[in-house]
Amino acid sequence: xxxxxxxxxxxxxxxxVGILALLAALLVPTGLNMSHAYSSDHLxxxxxxxxxxxxxxxVGAFRDRFQSLLDLANWFTLVPGVLGVLLAAPFVxxxxxxxxxxxxxxxxxxxxxxxxxxGVALVAVVVAAGALTLLFTWWRTPESRLxxxxxxxxxxxxxxxxxxxxxFAFALALAIGAIWRRAASSVTVAFVxxxxxxxxxxxxxxxxxxxxxxxxxxxxxxxxxxxxAIVISQRVFVHGHEVARDGGFFGGSAKVAVPSSPATxxxxxxxxxxxxxxxxxxxxxxxxxxxxxVLLFGFAVWWTxxxxx
Amino acid sequence: MxxxxxxxxxxxxxxxxxxWALHDxxxxxxxxxxxxxxxxxxxxxxxxxxxxxxLIQPSAGQVAVLGGAPSTKDVLPRIGFxxxxxxxxxxxxIAETFRLGRKLNERWDEAFARTRIARLGLGERQRVGKxxxxxxxxxxxxxxxxxxxxxxxxxxxxxxxxxxxRREFLNAVLEAVAESEMTVVLSSHIVAxxxxxxxxLITLTAGRTQLAGSIAEIVAxxxxxxxxxxxxxxxxxxxxxxRESHTDRQTTLLVRADGHVYDSCWEQHxxxxxEIVLAYLGYNPGASASRSAAVAS
Amino acid sequence: MIAFHLDNRxxxxxxLQLVQQVRQAIRLGxxxxxxxxxxxxxxxxxxxxxxxxVLHAYRQLDLEGFTEGRRGVGTFVAADxxxxxxxKLRTLRASLDQWVGxxxxxxxxxxxxxxxxxxxxxxxxxxxxx
Numbered sequence: 085x086x087x088x089x090x091x092x093x094x095x096x097x098x099x100x101v102g103i104l105a106l107l108a109a110l111l112v113p114t115g116l117n118m119s120h121a122y123s124s125d126h127l128x129x130x131x132x133x134x135x136x137x138x139x140x141x142x143v144g145a146f147r148d149r150f151q152s153l154l155d156l157a158n159w160f161t162l163v164p165g166v167l168g169v170l171l172a173a174p175f176v177x178x179x180x181x182x183x184x185x186x187x188x189x190x191x192x193x194x195x196x197x198x199x200x201x202x203g204v205a206l207v208a209v210v211v212a213a214g215a216l217t218l219l220f221t222w223w224r225t226p227e228s229r230l231x232x233x234x235x236x237x238x239x240x241x242x243x244x245x246x247x248x249x250x251x252f253a254f255a256l257a258l259a260i261g262a263i264w265r266r267a268a269s270s271v272t273v274a275f276v277x278x279x280x281x282x283x284x285x286x287x288x289x290x291x292x293x294x295x296x297x298x299x300x301x302x303x304x305x306x307x308x309x310x311x312x313a314i315v316i317s318q319r320v321f322v323h324g325h326e327v328a329r330d331g332g333f334f335g336g337s338a339k340v341a342v343p344s345s346p347a348t349x350x351x352x353x354x355x356x357x358x359x360x361x362x363x364x365x366x367x368x369x370x371x372x373x374x375x376x377x378v379l380l381f382g383f384a385v386w387w388t389x390x391x392x393x
Numbered sequence: 394m395x396x397x398x399x400x401x402x403x404x405x406x407x408x409x410x411x412x413w414a415l416h417d418x419x420x421x422x423x424x425x426x427x428x429x430x431x432x433x434x435x436x437x438x439x440x441x442x443x444x445x446x447x448l449i450q451p452s453a454g455q456v457a458v459l460g461g462a463p464s465t466k467d468v469l470p471r472i473g474f475x476x477x478x479x480x481x482x483x484x485x486x487i488a489e490t491f492r493l494g495r496k497l498n499e500r501w502d503e504a505f506a507r508t509r510i511a512r513l514g515l516g517e518r519q520r521v522g523k524x525x526x527x528x529x530x531x532x533x534x535x536x537x538x539x540x541x542x543x544x545x546x547x548x549x550x551x552x553x554x555x556x557x558x559r560r561e562f563l564n565a566v567l568e569a570v571a572e573s574e575m576t577v578v579l580s581s582h583i584v585a586x587x588x589x590x591x592x593x594l595i596t597l598t599a600g601r602t603q604l605a606g607s608i609a610e611i612v613a614x615x616x617x618x619x620x621x622x623x624x625x626x627x628x629x630x631x632x633x634x635x636r637e638s639h640t641d642r643q644t645t646l647l648v649r650a651d652g653h654v655y656d657s658c659w660e661q662h663x664x665x666x667x668e669i670v671l672a673y674l675g676y677n678p679g680a681s682a683s684r685s686a687a688v689a690s
Numbered sequence: 691m692i693a694f695h696l697d698n699r700x701x702x703x704x705x706l707q708l709v710q711q712v713r714q715a716i717r718l719g720x721x722x723x724x725x726x727x728x729x730x731x732x733x734x735x736x737x738x739x740x741x742x743x744v745l746h747a748y749r750q751l752d753l754e755g756f757t758e759g760r761r762g763v764g765t766f767v768a769a770d771x772x773x774x775x776x777x778k779l780r781t782l783r784a785s786l787d788q789w790v791g792x793x794x795x796x797x798x799x800x801x802x803x804x805x806x807x808x809x810x811x812x813x814x815x816x817x818x819x820x
Contacts, residue, residue: 088496091489092482186533189446191470191499191540197497354552427740564738571731571741589696589704592742609703665701 085196088187089204093174097208105217107163113306114153121146122226143230144270154227158221161249165278167212168253169271171205175384176261176270180393197253198385213250220246232312233362236286248373253278255380262384262392291316293368294361297352305354305367312359319353352391360386398458398545399424399576400445404454407440408666414440420595420605422578424543427570429587430580431670433596439477440578441597442548446474460545470499474536474546478553479530483522490521490532491539494607498540506539509565527558534562538569545569547579565665577658588666596673603673608666615669618646628659636672647672653657691728692720696737704739708747709754716756716767727765728758 117374121126125142178184178201178289188194214380220306229240257274296316301307320328328348357365407415415437422428430438443449444456447464461468481490494499510517513531515524521532530550537545547567551559567590570577580616581587587594594611596604604611615635615655618628622644625637633649647664692715696707713801715721728736733744748765751757759765 085496088493091485091493096483181483182476182671183482185448185474185476186480186482186536187493187497188464189469189472189474189500190474190494191466192471192497193464193466210399425742514792560738564735567734567738567741568731571734571744586698587744589698589737589739592740596725612703 085192085200086204090198092178092201093171093204093208096170097172097294100170100208100212103163103167103170103213104219106138107216108219111219111223114150114236118150118226119306121149122229127226127230147231149154150227154237155222157241158237161237161282162279164213164246164249165275165282166214167255168209168250168255169217169257169274169278170256171212172211172261172274173267173271174253175201175205175258175267176267179261179388180203180267184392194389198388202258202381202385205384209250213247216250217244219247222350232359234312234314234357234365236360238363239362240282244370245366245373247280248370248377249278251377254283255377255384256281258384259380259387265392273382281376285369289372290314290365290369291357293372294357294364296355296357301354301357302351303350307354309358310354310356314357314361315358316355317353318355321353322349396452397457398422399426399454400458402444402456402576403452405441405444406453407437407449408452413452415444415597416600418602422593422595423577424576426573426607427567427577427591428579428580428593428594428595429591430595431584431598431685432444432580432582434529434582434624436597437600438597439548439580440600442474442546442578442580446472446546446661457609462549471543472541473540474541475530475533475537475545475550476545477548479533479550481521481529481533481536484520485534486518486520487515488532490536491517494536494539500541502539502541505541506535509538517674525558527554527561530554530558530562531565541573543575544573545575545577547577549580550580552582566590584667594666594670596670600672601653611669612666614649615661615664616648616650617664618642619662619667622661623658623678635669651687657682691725694728694733695736696739705743705747705750708733708744709750711752712747712755713754720769723767723769727767729764733743 125146127146128144134262142256170185179189187197192200221243224233224238224242228242232243240249253274257271257279260274260277261267261270266271291314297309299307299309315330318328318330319326320330397444398421401420403419405415405418406413411425412501418441430440430441444451445458445463447458447462447469453672456463458468459471463469463472469571482493485493489507491503493504496502507517509531513528515532521529524532530553534547536607539590546568548607550566554562563586566579568576579591588608592608594604594608595602595634620643622639625634625646628634628646628648635647635649636647638645646659647668691800692711694708694711696704700707700814702710712721712727721727727748729803730741730748733739734741748757748759751765752759755768755770789801793806800805
């Protein structure tokens with residue numbers, strides 16, 4: 085069964101390996117470059133004296149040099165989806181081409197077949213997701229040291245969430261494919277749905293996954309506690325009247341958007357997720373996507389066992 | 394368990410939504426028989442066969458295969474199945490297809506598979522997707538036969554094949570029957586040629602079975618009656634009238650009658666299988682004078 | 691060895707066609723005592739026919755004494771394959787000749803005579819009851 089599962093999964097697995105190799109070919113040299121630039125410009129030392137004007141030039145130079153690459157890297161958020169739905173395709177091919185009627189009438193039961201087939205696919209997904217996670221996380225390290233890890237671009241392509249996204253895309257394509265039984269359409273729709281779910285979670289769910297902290301701050305200088313934090317809301321009061329409201333990710337070099345004229349009397353109420361929430365937030369979002377993946381996977385298996393003939 | 398019939402069903406039914414694809418089907422198929430399941434497209438043939446091999450579960454009634462429940466690990470290895478349009482993995486080679494068969498079956502006769510491929514003039518490194526329809530059908534059949542099944546189930550095996558490939562396919566099936574005690578059930582919407590290939594017959598229309606039994610008995614128990622134009626009532630009191638057709642002067646009846654029809658106003662003829670089957674499937678030539686004339690000559 | 695052929699349109703059951711062809715071959719001397727008949731599988735291969743039909747035919751021939759099946763070896767033409775009694779044949783032939791003469795005298799052509807003969811020979815079930 086292992087051989088059979090592997091043989092029927094081989095083409096897609098090789099394509100996945102190809103995608104990973106292509107990514108590695110792009111990321112390994114540029115990643116090495118960034119690490120080198122980061123250490124040779126002593127940017128690490130700069131971070132301790134963030135507000136020292138001497139460093140602004142070096143940080144700026146690093147940005148100028150790599151910004152286009154880092155912008156390009158935002159597209160990486162699609163890669164887990166591509167790998168996930170790709171590796172689910174062989175399962176749907178069986179249903180589309182009727183070959184499930186061939187394999188389910190050999191000497192093994194449907195349950196064993198599903199266990200073997202999806203087991204092999206799952207191993208491929210886990211390995212691919214693992215490789216992707218390691219590659220992305222390593223590549224993002226200099227950037228995340230500089231700009232924090234809670235920015236959408238870095239958060240989405242670092243750590244265990246990458247793993248969760250890949251599993252989610254895989255299970256989503258399985259579930260849609262089990263019902264629809266058309267590989268190309270199911271995989272496409274699953275990918276679009278994956279992307280929609282990701283955008284939804286990023287903009288509507290992520291900030292409410294953890295209980296935020298509240299703090300009040302007087303003055304126009306940026307308070308240190310919001311360095312690299314997600315500021316869910318920032319309300320500026322002058323003489324008890326709210327004059328401005330804002331939110332978003334606050335990178336290391338961001339400044340509080342406080343109206344300049346009555347600045348001296350300004351009081352700012354912050355609601356925020358501090359930089360130290362990175363791992364709890366990663367785990368929470370990973371749990372969200374992995375939980376959804378488990379449900380979808382279970383549904384696909386149940387549907388295939390009970391409803392398909 | 395070897396004494397159990399190859400297939401026995403009791404009140405078997407399958408419903409999709411509100412529609413019964415198969416309804417109240419009770420029949421028994423003896424071991425060693427070659428049974429044709431005949432009916433128009435959409436009559437429920439595939440449904441019945443898929444219930445037998447356990448691809449789908451019944452909505453009503455029971456089905457026992459080789460004495461056990463379908464799709465269990467006791468029964469599955471003893472059944473061979475070739476689905477309609479004989480699905481195969483097109484990007485596998487023949488050798489890989491056989492390896493799949495070997496991995497998925499406890500009983501697997503590699504020598505048999507190789508011999509058959511050699512006889513078909515195929516190379517093991519050929520890709521299945523590149524073969525002709527007839528050759529693919531033969532590969533699918535070889536896969537089913539090499540597990541040395543006690544029951545071989547074929548769903549419309551020859552419908553998509555040209556006459557030569559059809560002959561070669563049936564030949565392969567029947568040779569396997571000659572070599573072993575295998576039971577065969579095959580569905581078909583083509584009636585011609587069945588008499589030669591099969592010894593048992595089941596007809597199915599709109600989800601219901603009409604005839605089920607040995608072809609010799611079916612043929613022996615039906616008569617064509619020819620007579621002057623009249624009402625079928627007198628015959629219908631004694632026998633089942635399956636079909637009646639009239640011209641302005643003549644009446645032709647197909648009746649189910651064990652033994653003779655003792656009614657002197659009718660001229661009796663043996664009915665041929667195709668005629669009987671078509672009558673049960675609802676074909677009625679109506680007032681076709683030429684057909685009556687042909688039967689009468 | 692003989693080669694069978696089947697006529698799908700004849701209306702004669704396939705097993706009976708095989709039986710008739712073996713009997714005919716024995717009568718004509720094509721098959722001699724001790725000759726082996728084709729194996730079931732050979733017949734199946736040649737004719738694409740249900741093996742049970744061939745078995746049926748061979749059993750029938752065994753019963754009629756034309757052949758004898760040897761388990762695991764094959765079916766062979768019997769040493770004394772129920773030869774038709776020649777004297778009886780001769781008298782039957784003579785009376786048939788007389789009948790044909792009468793039929794011609796009555797104005798029947800060959801086709802009508804053949805049809806009449808075929809009707810008489812047809813199996814009981816198909817005979818006209820009236």
